[in-house]
Amino acid sequence: MSLSDRSHAIELILAFADDKHLMGQQHAEWIGVTPFLEEDLAFCSIGQDELGHAALLYELLVDEDDEAAIDGAIDALAFGRSADEYRSCHFVELSTDDWAEAFVRHWMFDLADRLRWEAVASSTNEALRDIAARVEREELFHRMHADGMLDVLLESDEGRCRLRAATEKMAPLALAMFEPVEGETQAVADGVIDRPFAERRDEFVAAVEARVGPIDWGEPPSQDGRRVRSADWAPLMARMREVFELDLEARW
Amino acid sequence: MHTYEIFLKKDGRDEYRHAGAVDAANDDLALVMARESYIRRAEGDRLWLVRRDHVIVGDRDFVSPNADKPHRHHDGSAVAARRKASREESTS
Numbered sequence: 001m002s003l004s005d006r007s008h009a010i011e012l013i014l015a016f017a018d019d020k021h022l023m024g025q026q027h028a029e030w031i032g033v034t035p036f037l038e039e040d041l042a043f044c045s046i047g048q049d050e051l052g053h054a055a056l057l058y059e060l061l062v063d064e065d066d067e068a069a070i071d072g073a074i075d076a077l078a079f080g081r082s083a084d085e086y087r088s089c090h091f092v093e094l095s096t097d098d099w100a101e102a103f104v105r106h107w108m109f110d111l112a113d114r115l116r117w118e119a120v121a122s123s124t125n126e127a128l129r130d131i132a133a134r135v136e137r138e139e140l141f142h143r144m145h146a147d148g149m150l151d152v153l154l155e156s157d158e159g160r161c162r163l164r165a166a167t168e169k170m171a172p173l174a175l176a177m178f179e180p181v182e183g184e185t186q187a188v189a190d191g192v193i194d195r196p197f198a199e200r201r202d203e204f205v206a207a208v209e210a211r212v213g214p215i216d217w218g219e220p221p222s223q224d225g226r227r228v229r230s231a232d233w234a235p236l237m238a239r240m241r242e243v244f245e246l247d248l249e250a251r252w
Numbered sequence: 253m254h255t256y257e258i259f260l261k262k263d264g265r266d267e268y269r270h271a272g273a274v275d276a277a278n279d280d281l282a283l284v285m286a287r288e289s290y291i292r293r294a295e296g297d298r299l300w301l302v303r304r305d306h307v308i309v310g311d312r313d314f315v316s317p318n319a320d321k322p323h324r325h326h327d328g329s330a331v332a333a334r335r336k337a338s339r340e341e342s343t344s
Contacts, residue, residue, distance in 0.1 A: 038285035152277040
């Protein structure tokens with residue numbers, strides 16, 4: 001599978017894949033430390049799904065034929081680029097050891113994710129369209145988990161308070177998910193996506209506020225079309241590459 | 253939080269079997285947690301959840317007295333043993 005005939009969609013796919021990849025890693029880092037065992041399994045499983053989705057998206061950008069070469073090229077994309085070549089947003093780069101923040105990020109990310117997949121559900125790119133249909137079964141479960149937990153947590157004053165505080169802290173970064181990337185206008189014209197992601201921002205804001213009430217969204221950070229990494233990116237990437245770097249020639 | 257007992261069924265011919273338990277805040281989350289805790293590797297394709305406090309439990313004093321009624325065991329082993337003993341007696 002290749003996107004080479006739709007080269008202006010490359011930045012867009014890369015942004016999508018990098019967000020999924022880093023989000024998956026962030027969720028996975030909660031293994032063993034979420035508030036209870038069942039949540040531990042559920043949260044890390046969601047993270048694992050995100051990593052799987054990232055791999056499917058990276059594969060779209062790979063121009064190889066045999067399986068080993070495809071795997072190698074996906075790894076190179078996932079782990080081998082320099083900082084300025086990544087297109088992740090600062091929302092997924094942020095490191096947090098606060099469970100409320102981690103949970104809220106999962107909820108907000110999957111809300112936005114739904115809008116993103118919708119944008120490619122009727123894409124002119126067949127491979128992308130197939131992936132969208134395939135991941136929806138998993139995304140449905142992510143939203144069930146987030147909404148179910150929210151329902152319960154919003155019942156108590158303490159839960160509501162902590163969720164609102166965490167949502168407000170995440171809000172400016174969440175808005176930056178919608179920042180346009182290079183080639184997006186052309187990708188819309190080609191029918192790779194049905195409209196610019198930024199056009200869904202108000203819908204996202206309304207969906208968040210429908211649960212936690214009106215919040216102060218603050219100012220999104222400057223990401224320069226997602227070319228600039230935040231301070232948390234390098235340590236995150238170092239953690240991700242820790243085992244990979246033990247032996248760069250190893251076959252896994 | 254409530255504790256839910258999990259029952260799974262893999263194949264149409266199999267019966268539901270107890271797989272374990274999860275703690276969850278409500279029925280919907282129990283389904284989500286059960287899915288992640290017990291069916292991650294497709295261990296079943298059908299799922300029952302029962303809240304543990306909805307299970308009707310027979311008290312041990314109520315259940316155990318029947319342990320002393322060997323005459324209700326009808327696998328024939330006692331009869332077979334007697335017949336074997338009597339055969340051995342007649343041939344000796």
